[in-house]
Structures are given as structure tokens and as C-alpha cells.
Amino acid sequence: MLDNDLKAQLKGYLERLRRPVVITASVDDGDKSREMLELLEDIRSQSDLVTVEVRPDDDERKPSFALSSPGHDISLRFAGLPMGHEFTSLVLALLQVGGHPPKATPEVLEQARALPGRYHFETYYSLSCQNCPDVVQALNLLAVLNPNVSHVAIDGALFQDEVEARQVMSVPSVFLNGEPFDQGRMGLEQILARLDTGAAQREAEKIAAKDPFDVLVVGGGPAGAAAAVYAARKGIRTGVAAERFGGQVLDTMSIENFISVPHTEGPRLAAQLEQHVREYDVDVMNLQRATRLVPAGDDGLLTVELENGAALRAKTVVLSTGARWRQMGVPGEDQYRNKGVAYCPHCDGPLFKGKRVAVIGGGNSGVEAAIDLAGIVGHVTLLEFDDRLRADEVLQRKLRSLPNVAIITSAQTTEVLGDGQKVTGLVYKDRVGGDSHRVELEGVFVQIGLLPNTEWLKGTVELSPRGEIVVDERGQTSVPGVFAAGDCTTVPYKQIVIAMGEGSKAALAAFDHLVRTSAPAPQVEAHVA
Template sequence: MLDTNLQTQLKSYLENLKTPVELVTFTDESPKAKELSQLVNQIVELSPLVTAIDGNLSSSKSEQASNERVPSMLVRSVATGSEMRFAGLPMGHEFTSLVMALLHSGSHPLKLSAEQIEQVRNLDGEFEFETYISLSCQNCPDVVQALNMMAAINPLIKHTMIDGSLFQTEVFDRDIMSVPTVYLNGESFGQGRMSLTDVLNKVDKSAGVRQAKALESKAVYDFLVVGGGPAGAAAAIYAARKGISTGLVADRFGGQVSDTMAIENFISVKATQGPKLVASLEEHVRDYDVDIMNSNKASKVKRNEETGLIEVSLENGAVLKSKAVVLATGARWREMNVPGEHEYRGKGVAYCPHCDGPLFKGKPVAVIGGGNSGIEAAIDLAGLVEHVTVLEFAETLRADEVLVRKANSLTNVTIITNAQTTQVNGDGKRVTSLSYTDRSTDESHELTLAGIFVQIGLMPNSEFLQGDIELTNRGEIIAGARGETSIAGVFAAGDVTNSPFKQIIIAMGSGANAALGGFDYLIRQDV
């Protein structure tokens, strides 16, 4: 199960345990259950503070055992009684979630602020969270780890991670077609990436007001970055290194890179994954005196002509002020903009094949888009689903020839060009088919399928700037050679700008350039 290298790493982590941890397993004779038992046995051998308990044989837990998912594992703190459950085998991206659950159950300090810990501890009521994930989903661990930390702090909070590919009946009964999907006390709570702050803002109704007040009281920054992707991170580092007060406000740190799996064109790093690169980026930014304000979205940016300050309004009502600002809000997946797309988003319409692909195991799906992203998605999905149909609007595919050859070699992949998607169809609960028009003949066709993966490029996150700053007809911020925009003191960088190439390494350079441009602007202002 765990190779020698992984065992060595895990053993060093488990040396941080301060109090005993129990691993209670609920298994049967299935292959996955046997793998779970093997994993637990290996973990127990690595630390004297970890013990294994067979939940099927525990007389004191017999009633509980009959209600447990199989295979599953309960991580229990002997010191506090906190419990975190893993229904399925927590490997892949979720192995980190298991390691953190072990550490936090063993009284290793949580990397949360004192205010956050106190807020979780004081939550009123009982909360039973369930998170449906896939082991290939890079967004899911953030949600699992946030809810697990809440369970470690407050004994009235329980959390279960559920591998959707192993518990298909539940997934079908609850119409789960996108991960992560979170339930609270049996009711739908949310979908997609969520931070601990996001969860607290939903369960603690006064949290958003308190957060807005705290942000409103912050002093004027010399330099404020809006966006936490590669461009924003680079801008923050370059600004902080100048010794000026620097803030970074972002919906989520990492941006779109967090949703990227294989990265093989980042110079000096032969191969890495998005979440790993994001972790390194955040660690680097935190090495400097940068005020990071996560889980906040900007709603307006304007220059106050009386004070000369740039005012950044947030969706929660707070207003941040700075002498110079860099906009690095990045981009998001482009939508098809056809009837049914929004109605069935998360119910068969998906944008991340790595995350949601396992939920469509053995079912027919379509991929919209014949560029590199679309053909890569088709190749990945082909190993999971019954059949993949690729629909490309143009006459020819835009993907690299090596990818096209690979896709054409797969017997369960069909590629259709000159295809204009016209409608997503469903039964009210989930996608059932897709309608498209053959552009060469004007004939209409309907594909019966269970899922649609949209891979047709990017849209800049610039809607909140409409009418206030000069944009291209595609919504990109027009940035000059130094990153300057049409508003004095406001600079821009990365995928949200009119840069012709949207690449991580280009975004980083763009962020550094905009920060230097911003600093040059600051030193030339009258005292």
C-alpha cells in the first residue's frame, strides 16, 4: 500500500503526535476493504501512539457499526474524543487529508488563527457534515481538511469524507454529479471548493459582518494586490521586497492553477501539479510581511480624486484603501452559453474532468472543445467512462498532433468537427442528452449521455470593472508595458489582461512587472 519512501515520510510526520489516536475500521471482504486494513496496519506500525480497533467487533460500538459505511475508517482522538471519518480509501489527493487528521487528532497544533479556532469552538448546535469527493479531485482536499479541522476543535461537529466512486448508490440517490459536494445534517450545503472561512460564513450568520468590520478597519496600504494566482503572488512578493506595506485580497489563493493537474512547461521544474505549485507560492508569499485576506471578492475599484487613494470595494461591503493597486483576478472556464447549461451545472455539466470524471464511470459523456484541454480531457475520461464524444466547433481540431493521434487510437473516443452545441437536455434532476447542429449540413442531432465536460477556453474575471476601467471587447484589462491601466495608480497582470498568451510563467513575470511599475509610480508621487 505505502511504499518505503512514503512510509518514511509518514513516520516523520507521526513523530509530531502528542496524544494517542485510534483508527476504528469497518470492513468486509471486498478488495478496497482489504486495502484499507492494510493501510491502517502500516500506519499503526509507524507510531506507538496509534492503535487499530476493529469496529465490526467492538461490542460498545455495535449499534454504530451497523450504521457505518463499508469500507470506512474513523480517526478518533483519545484526548478530546473528536472524530473524523473516511468512507473509502483516503489515498490519492486525500492522503494528505488523512495525515492531517492523524496529526490534529494527536494534538498537533492547527494552522489556524486564534480567532478562527475560537469561532469554531463557539458554534452553537450540532453539525454533521458529509463531503462527497473523488480521489482525483484537487479541490476536494481543501474542503475535507477544513471540515476535519472544525471537527477537531468542536466535539459537536462531525465530518465524513465519502469517495463517490465507491458509494455509487448514495451518489445516484442524492443526484451528486460534481465534487466536492457537501451535505450538512442531511441537507445540501454546497458544491465546489470551500475554505474554512467560507464554511463559517454560512453556518455562523454574524461571521460575514464581523469579517467586513475587521477589513474596514485596516490601515491604508502602500500596495494592494487583488487576486491570489501566480500573477498576484509574484506581485505581492516583489512589492513586499521593496519594504512597503503590502496586502493581498483574493477569493482563493492559487486561482485557476489550483484546478490544474499536470504542469510540464514551468521552466526549471520538469513536472509538477497545480495544488503543489500553489502551496509553494503561498509559502513563499508568507515568508514576507504580506497581509493575506482570503475568501474575499472585489466588487468595484475606483480612484478617489480627493485623496489620490485607490478604493477596492468587496462583496461583503468592506472597502480597502491603497496608494497603488495591482489587479490580478485571472480567468475562469468559458461557458457554452446555451439553454440548459446553467440549469444542469453540477448535475451533469462539469468543467473539471479530473475532479468529476470518476462520477461518470461506465457512462457515456461528451467533451466540448477540440483544443489541448479538450483532447486531454477525452483521453483521461476514456479510461473511466463508457464512451467519449468530442464536439469541436471548427472544421479541424486545435490540439497538438500527438494528442490527436492518441485520442484517435482509443476505441471509445469519437471526434466530431463542425459541431455547434445548441442545448443541454435533462429530466429536471440530471443531464440526459445534448443537442448539436452539424454546421456543414445544418442537420440537428441529439447525443444521449450522462455528462458534459466543457473545455472551450477562458473568460477574464473582470465583470466588476465594467465601465470603470478600459477593457478589450473580450473583457480583458488593457495593460501597458509597465502594467499600467486607464486608472492612475491601478496596474494589472496575468490572465485578466490583454496579454496574448495565458501561461503560468508569463503570469508570474507579468505580476513582477506590474509590481515594479507600481513601485515606480509610488516613488514619483509628491509627498
């Protein structure tokens, strides 16, 4: 099942086990069960501390396997073969069940251990989803830390009957005690914040008590991380308030144009960004959404108000709030989001195997999504507003060569249709003839560009007609002491490497501003007549 290189890597990881790990397999006579047993045997052969027990007659999902350790109350199970992006989740689960200390702050670990109540989580994932491992790993760790928590990670493509019955149309989808809990990327801190009702208030009180920062970075994507590192290296008091550290990078499948790194994946790069920032004396405040920027008053301090009611003060601010997927803004889109309307073909594509879907958008992102989906789904209809596709010619040639793809240009999507539970089709208007047409399908993947996260800044800093923060060559905004960088600004070409450069420049400009505004006034010599 595993090649020799992967076995060697696994053996190195399993040398970190501190206590026995028991793998209990639930199998039937199917091919997937046989594949799973091969995988488990490969794991067992790499460590004397790992044993495998096979139970074909139990009532668990098949194929699936549980991880436990004698003398420890742990309820953690994988349903399916956790390969692809989830292989890392499996390795981490083995290590954590085996006593290897997890990478989380002591405060978060203590909060997880002290969480009251009983919780049974089920997470549906797809092997191609780069967002799913964060959720699976967070809930696995919670199950290891707290005996009142159990977790099952389920490969949605393998358990299609469950996916259909529970109407799972987006991954990761998490159920708690049999009821829908949440969808999309979540970390352990976010999950605990949902479960521990007093956590938000405690965090707000802690934030409100913080001393002013020399540089406060708002946003934790590539631009924000670079700004934090460059500011901290100047030896000044630096803070980062981020809604989710990593930003859009977390939703990026493959990165092949980050100079000096031939290939990486978004979540991996996001983790490296946060790790690099935390190596410096930076106060990282995660899960914090900014709602208002107040220009400096008589005390010379800027104020950033947060959604939880707290406020942070700083001598300078670097805005790096990034951007998000642009929505169509048509009837039915909000109603059927995650019920057939999706924005990540890599994550959610496997859930539409053999079905009919549409891709909205004929740029590079839309055409690439249509090409990827064509290898999974039954049929793809690509709709482009313009009279021609805007993607690179090489991508267009590939798309047109696929037999299960239809391309419709001059098409304005006007409505997403559904039966109250899931998407059943869409309506588009022919921009040439004016007629409306209905397309019967089960999924709609929206790929029409990005929207800057700057609504909260309207009326405070100058914004372009597109909502981007207007900056000069130094990253300075229209408000003294406020700088900006990354995809939320007017700087062209929204690329990771450009965002990092702009973030670094904004931090250097902020430091220069601090030096100039804090310099002593010139001495005036008195002249005696």
C-alpha cells in the first residue's frame, strides 16, 4: 500500500511514540477493506508499539479503524482510507494517541481538557480537500485530550449513501451528536470557541487589557505575516489580529510560483507563515475580526475595534485583510451555499461524482476548475458573462478537448434553483438574444474573482471604486500612521510573493513613521544681546 520512501518516513515518525497504539479494524469482504488492511499492516510493521486487531462482525462502518491506547479513554476512528491530504491526519493521530505531545499552546490544551459535556463528532471529508485536514486533526486532538469527546472522520466519496442521506454537498462537513455543526475550515481554537460559551468573553477581556502596540497588523495572510516579521525584527512591540491566520493561502490547492519553492500547498505554507511569526516576540491574536478603525486622537494612538467588543490601540497599523471569493449576488446563491453552491472545486468536487455541475467564470480559475471537475463529475457546463473565455489559450484548448464539457458565452446567471434542500439547476440570460434558459444540474461552482475585505473601512481610509485600499509607493494610506499591503490594496497582480514584499515594505514604512514622529524636537539656542 505504501511505497518504500513513505514507509521510511513513517518509521521515523513512529519512533516518537511513547506508549502502545492499538488499531482496531472493522472490515467486510470488499476491495476497500482489503486495501485498508494492507495500509494498517504497513503501519504495524514500522513500530513494535503498534498492534492491529481485526473485527469483521462489529457494527461499525466498514471499512473503518479506531485508534486507542491501553489505559487511556480515547474514541477516535477513520472511516475509509485516509490517504491523500488526510495521510498527515492519520500520522498525527497515531503520534498523539501514542503520547507524543501536540503542537498547541498550553492555554488551548487546557481549555480542551476542561471542556464540559459529551460530544460525538462526525466529519465528512474528501481526499482532495486541502481544508479538511485542519478540521479532522483538530477534532482528533480534542478526542485524544478529552475522554468526553469522540470523533469519526469519514471519506464522503466512499460512504455515498450517508452523504446522500445527510445531504452533504460541501466538505468538510461536521456533525455534532447527529446534528449539523458547521462546514468549512476550522481549527481547534475555533471549535473550542463554539463549544465553550464563555471563551469569547474571556478573550475579549484579555485583549482589552493589552498595552498599545508600536505596530498592529490586521490580517494574517502572507502580507500580514511578512509585516509582522519585519516589524518584530526592529525590536518594537508588534501584534497581529487575524480572523484566520493564513488567509486565502489556506484555500489554495497548489502553489508552484513561489520563488525558491518549486511546489507547496496552501495549508502547509500557512502553517509555516504562522510558525515563522511566532518565532519572534509577536502577540498573535487569532479568530479576531476587525469592525472599525478609529484615527489617532490627542494621545497619538490609533484604535482598531473588534467584533467581540474589545479594542486594540497602536501607534501605527498595517492593514492586510486580504480578499475573499466574489459571489454572484443572484437569488438562490445564499440559500443553497454548501447545498450545491460551492467555491472550491478541489474540496467539493468529489461529492459530485457522476453528477451535472456548472462552473461560473471563464478566467483561468474557472477554466481550471472545469478541467478538474470534468475528470470527476458526469458533465460540466461552463458559463462566461463575456463573449469569449478570458483564460490562457493553453487552458482553453485543454477544456475544449474534453467530451463532457459545454461552454456557453455571453451568459448572465440570474438565479440558482433548488428544491428547498439542494440545488436542482440554474437560470441564465443570453446577453445577445435576451432569452432565458434553464440548466438542470446538481452543483454550481462560482469562480468569478475576488472581493477585498474592506467594508469595515468605508469612511475611514480612501478606497478605490473596487473597494481596494488606496496606497502610495510606501504602502501609506490616506490616514497618517495607517499602512496597507496585499490583496486588499490597489497594488496590481494579486500574488503571494507580491503580498509578502508589500507587507515587508509596509512594516518598514511604519517603522520609519515611528522614528520620524517620535524624534525629539530640534533645540533652539538662546542668543543674549
